[in-house]
Amino acid sequence: MSQVLTDTRMSWVGRLNDSRNLLGFLFMLPAGLLLLVFLTYPLGLGIWLGFTNTTIGHLGDFIGLENYRSLMHDTVFWLSVFNTFLYTIVASIFKFMLGLWLAVLLNQRLPFKAFLRAIMLLPFIVPTALSAIAFWWIYDSQFSIISWVLIKMGWITKYIDFLGDPNMARASVIVANVWRGVPFVAISLLAGLQTIPQSLYEAAALDGASSWQRFRHVTLPLLTPIIAVVMTFSVLFTFTDFQLIYVLTRGGPLNATHLMATLAFQRGIPGGQLGEGAALAVAMVPFLLAAIMFSYFGLQRRKWQQGGRD
Amino acid sequence: MAEERQDIQGMDYLTSLPRRVVTTYIPLAIFMFVLLFPFYWMAITSIKSNAELYDYEHFSPFWVAQPTLANIEKLLFHTPYPDWLWNTVLVSVVSTFISLFASVFAAYAIERLRYTGSRYVGMSIFLAYLVPPSILFIPLAAMVYRLGLFDTRLALILTYPTFLIPFCTWLLMGYFKSIPLELEECALIDGASRLQILVKIILPLAVPGLISAGIFAFTLSWNEFIYALTFISSSEVKTVPVGVVTELVEGDVYHWGSLMTGALLGSLPVAILYSFFVEHYVAGMTGAVKE
Numbered sequence: 277m278s279q280v281l282t283d284t285r286m287s288w289v290g291r292l293n294d295s296r297n298l299l300g301f302l303f304m305l306p307a308g309l310l311l312l313v314f315l316t317y318p319l320g321l322g323i324w325l326g327f328t329n330t331t332i333g334h335l336g337d338f339i340g341l342e343n344y345r346s347l348m349h350d351t352v353f354w355l356s357v358f359n360t361f362l363y364t365i366v367a368s369i370f371k372f373m374l375g376l377w378l379a380v381l382l383n384q385r386l387p388f389k390a391f392l393r394a395i396m397l398l399p400f401i402v403p404t405a406l407s408a409i410a411f412w413w414i415y416d417s418q419f420s421i422i423s424w425v426l427i428k429m430g431w432i433t434k435y436i437d438f439l440g441d442p443n444m445a446r447a448s449v450i451v452a453n454v455w456r457g458v459p460f461v462a463i464s465l466l467a468g469l470q471t472i473p474q475s476l477y478e479a480a481a482l483d484g485a486s487s488w489q490r491f492r493h494v495t496l497p498l499l500t501p502i503i504a505v506v507m508t509f510s511v512l513f514t515f516t517d518f519q520l521i522y523v524l525t526r527g528g529p530l531n532a533t534h535l536m537a538t539l540a541f542q543r544g545i546p547g548g549q550l551g552e553g554a555a556l557a558v559a560m561v562p563f564l565l566a567a568i569m570f571s572y573f574g575l576q577r578r579k580w581q582q583g584g585r586d
Numbered sequence: 587m588a589e590e591r592q593d594i595q596g597m598d599y600l601t602s603l604p605r606r607v608v609t610t611y612i613p614l615a616i617f618m619f620v621l622l623f624p625f626y627w628m629a630i631t632s633i634k635s636n637a638e639l640y641d642y643e644h645f646s647p648f649w650v651a652q653p654t655l656a657n658i659e660k661l662l663f664h665t666p667y668p669d670w671l672w673n674t675v676l677v678s679v680v681s682t683f684i685s686l687f688a689s690v691f692a693a694y695a696i697e698r699l700r701y702t703g704s705r706y707v708g709m710s711i712f713l714a715y716l717v718p719p720s721i722l723f724i725p726l727a728a729m730v731y732r733l734g735l736f737d738t739r740l741a742l743i744l745t746y747p748t749f750l751i752p753f754c755t756w757l758l759m760g761y762f763k764s765i766p767l768e769l770e771e772c773a774l775i776d777g778a779s780r781l782q783i784l785v786k787i788i789l790p791l792a793v794p795g796l797i798s799a800g801i802f803a804f805t806l807s808w809n810e811f812i813y814a815l816t817f818i819s820s821s822e823v824k825t826v827p828v829g830v831v832t833e834l835v836e837g838d839v840y841h842w843g844s845l846m847t848g849a850l851l852g853s854l855p856v857a858i859l860y861s862f863f864v865e866h867y868v869a870g871m872t873g874a875v876k877e
Contacts, residue, residue: 296700297701299699299701299780300695300701300702300704301701303692303695303699304691304695304696304707305691306687306688306692307688307689307692307711308692310688310744310748311748314726314744314747315717315748317729318722318725319717319722321725322722325724325725325728330728332731333731374617377613378614378617381610381613381614381617390864392618394861394864395618395621395622396618396621397860397864397867398621399621399624401805401857401860401867402625402809402856403808403826403827403853403856404809404811405811405831406827406830406849406850406852407624409830409831409845409846409848410624410625410627410846410849413631413845414624416842419639419642419842455620458621459621463868463871464871467868467872512716512718516718516719516720518719518720518811518812519827522815522831523831537718540720540724541723544724550724550727550728553724554725557720557721557723558721560721561721564718
């Protein structure tokens, strides 16, 4: 009797063990459930909310494209689109150039290299909201250390209003964003640089290539695939940035630094207009996709031009 | 490693020292100065008294004449800061463990069980990683209100895995891929079940990957801002980043001393954790990008 029982139990476990699909389903269950409920469903819900006039505490009615129609005529919305692109493009270009430069510097023989590499990542590791507060203090209109140093050196005569003037504020938030993003770009590109065999540089040097030519014709082409991926991530994170702006300017002065994400938050949460906020967030998607496509395929294109596979 | 060192040295001996100073050391020093200055500024501000803080005439702003612990004392005993620290630790640890647990099974199933459609699931996990929180927070807020989770830690514990699981799964898939299939085949022939193989063979070999994923997930949840800002309103349930930004800056006068102390104390735990696991961190970062 007991023999039979063990047999059926064995075969049940055995069948479970054999059936990859059943076992696969069971193994996927915890991750799948969490992601379906809290990621896939809200994505759909967000699109639905964008078609309603839902407010906090009040389930709204379907109003079709009304939210989008009013956004089309909303100058603040278009200003935020402009700001988002300006912020993303300028910050990404600087992050790429400075990050690549830093990676090349760190790829050389250096004393305390491991230590330098470790502390360089700190801006990326600490909470952005908290380092943004440090920048807020650095940008203070009365006690800014930058202004103080510049005055002492005699370069300017009065304190710079870093966050009070629209264009100055845009530049200031971009600088803070670049400061935070450079280590990520640098460390990822450094990993790519380390995979390039030194013998290629030696061969190029023997052929008489200058150091700039070695960089241009050996380093850059071999690094292109990883640059495409790193910059795509960088563009994605910059485009959807929220915390830095929220802490430094809350979108001001005169909405000059409002990004689409901060505007969506302002309208949706403190403003209570969940429907309009959701529409704004959904409106980010096509722009975001375009930005990602551009940075990924724009950079990746060179791969097949050089005879590699896509 | 030694070989790699040699390789990196490469042709460096060809450049003279003065040239290296100009092309390498000076730019590097400027980079390091700019990257680290805000931390120095944070630290020095947090131990200044108010008299020194706002007086650049009599005191050099770059140094502190009479360091004080008043800011830390105020923060720890006269604000809800300890509550925020505790909330952040709790939420980060719990959501990290939930995510690791779910990700280990998911990554193993996708990478090794290869069930029907596992390729597409793997792809959609990667796409899920690309969905930014700033698109999700409004519908999630609506869900959180409706589920009655508003203003609870549970709201954060349940929503953080949405960005942690894709990241951890993706990272662990890479690690599992590097483990030889033969090990698993041997165990299967010896009659081990898949669960036994996962727990006794794969996981011990993937410990570095688990550490990478774990500390990265912990840092991501520690640093999370927009969900915590949206789903929490009571002071005693807030996390450190949100608490410092929303509660310490209210009012007309900004108390820069305690603000900087709050920012510094909130950054220290991740910085310390990071200092112990630098290599795992770098592996996690670059691993996620490389795949």
